[in-house]
Amino acid sequence: MTRISALSADVIAIAVFALFARIAHQTDDMPLNVAGWLSTLWPFLVGVALAWAAIALAGWNGARVAPAGVTTWVITAAVGLGIWSLRNGELPHWSFILVAAVMSGLLMLGWRAVAAAVGRRRT
16 A cells, blocks of 8 residues: 555545544534534644654554554544644543544554455455
């Protein structure tokens, strides 16, 4: 898997994460629409970009669960939730942090695990 396809898979994973978050947490102030989805998405995309800068600097294979996947997940979740905190002037509730961390982890590590399993089957 190329770096571009691995990066693309992370972007898709976090876009799906943001869509699920918007579906679960739509309000009158933030309805389920493209603007609401993008508002939820962009802080986590900043995290993906920073994580991939770290992957590139370290020279890691971005498609591997460890260390690249774990690093990408942790940086993405921390940056996304950090920006959320700055935008809202408070820390998110612990349950929000837990769900965001688990769901982003499942999506970002999950595609890597599936790709590794498929790769092993082909060899």
